[in-house]
Amino acid sequence: MYDPILRALTVLEILQAREAVTGAELAERLEVDLRTVQRYIVRLKDLKIPVESSRGVGGAYRLRPGYRLPPLLLTNEEAFALSLGLRALRQVGLAAFAPATQGALEKLGRVLPAALRESLRTVEDVVAIEPGPWVVSTSVDCLMRAATAIRKARRVRFRYRSHDGGISRRQVEPWAALHADGRWYLIGYCLTRKAPRTFRLDRVTELELCAERFRRPADFDARQYLAERLPFIQSDYQVDVWIDMPVEEAERNFAPWRIATEPDGDGTRLRCGRDRLEMIAAMLLSMGRRIVVHSPAELRETFRQLAGQAMEAARE
Amino acid sequence: MYDPILRALTVLEILQAREAVTGAELAERLEVDLRTVQRYIVRLKDLKIPVESSRGVGGAYRLRPGYRLPPLLLTNEEAFALSLGLRALRQVGLAAFAPATQGALEKLGRVLPAALRESLRTVEDVVAIEPGPWVVSTSVDCLMRAATAIRKARRVRFRYRSHDGGISRRQVEPWAALHADGRWYLIGYCLTRKAPRTFRLDRVTELELCAERFRRPADFDARQYLAERLPFIQSDYQVDVWIDMPVEEAERNFAPWRIATEPDGDGTRLRCGRDRLEMIAAMLLSMGRRIVVHSPAELRETFRQLAGQAMEAARE
């Protein structure tokens, strides 16, 4: 065989695959004379390929360490975003990703040029992100499985702890995974309850993918669905009050807090589920508007108590 | 120049660097005839290098996608974390990073094996993150400059819009950048005011690095500092009340909301800055504990009003 181009590329290939290789080994592999091998080495060196060589006993040729992996071509901003993004995972309750984020950062650092490695280090050393106190920790594995099931349109089954502590087994056709207000939610059709349901992923355990597939409802908008359902997530009380406030203003004030709004005369009807009434009552008071309680009856009692406390505080 | 090995490697190099390249361009670059270029292409194909070619208008040579860059060795979890992290940037007010995150995702996709590319796509297609309504948008450029200045211990100067709307120019020795409660803060020594200061990055414009360097205070703990200062950030009122609640419980309830706590007899002294008193008054009421107002005087009036409103709501 007499093919110089092929041989040159073969030498390069062998050098990338082996830690070290002797001239004799290359000669045998290429079926050429040792002198010819030496010439190929010189050719590669001429071509700026960093071949290193050592003489004497144990002597051999090597490629300069790291040469085998070329750089990943990211911009400075992209590198910054990747690094900061890994940090921001704590903000969505996924601090458990820490080992993976550390690993990813190290590996990225290995394939990026020095300048971009600097950006990674800047985020690492300088920037801090504090998750809010309402952020709930969620299993990384659980989220990843759920996301995969959604993508592959595969049913899932899991144990679910509802808000009152009861445990049940569910089988679900998962439609979407979404993070809001510090919690991860899984939305889908619950075959166990025969209705669409919203599950908090921090209450899900033993989530497994089933073999069965399903067809997702067409035009399903997860954000919209959750925005509508979230006010009524399982709670001890269903609150229903009227407030003397135009619906546009009410929307602005209440919708972000998962309180459903609906026009009602010249005011607004507010509805939501809550486990405790003090917070919602206090919040309504802070608006400084007239309020009419429709339900629950306990809410009137709560207001009576707040009134007493407020009078006392105002006195002293 | 007559050097076939060099030419073969040059063709390969150009193909890796360019999306597509015509025979004419290669011929010009290599200073050879078009026919020779065609032969080099055939040689590379013979050597199993996946060169693809198209004829006619817009015809050119390309390397098969993905061939140009070897795989980045990430685990599935790491790939998921990287992708989800980019999504989570919206949770810290950095939606403006969107072009960079898109670019980073595409580039990662190019260097990852198909299975991991699948993980990237899963996050892209399936997972949603909704930032809370209190999250404030912040300039990416501003944050990156600030972070760089901190790392290099370089002074910065910028225009600052304080909470009451006043504009001032500041020169600062930046110590830390930190995200909390939906906002980015820059902590440092303000040379203009001759004291440590905390700035909200969304109120900073025209931030530039200066040539001067500085020495950061030893053992500066940004988190600790911010936790202590945040309750008293510029506000219209400085609230000071006592609540009949043990300090441990008070810590649990109030510290997360940027309210400073301090033991006081068998209760707790609470202090914080606030622009409006209704919310803090309502929150205090919702604790159902006895309250004593130290300041401001207006807070007593606020409680009186809340009492009236609560009585009215309890009635009907």
Place this chain on the structure above:
DNA sequence: CAATTTACGACAGATTCTGTCGGGAATGCC
């Protein structure tokens, strides 16, 4: 010091490379 490995110039015969020429296929646009 001996054995082992890399390093290199010179020479003549062997082999590849190159431009030119002529002919063809595929694609997109007017």
Place this chain on the structure above:
DNA sequence: GGCATTCCCGACAGAATCTGTCGTAAATTG
């Protein structure tokens, strides 16, 4: 359908590189 543009390919003869052999040398290790 015609035209312009791009890739595809065999044949030929002269130009250029490649190869093994030979002799000589440097560096390393035990």
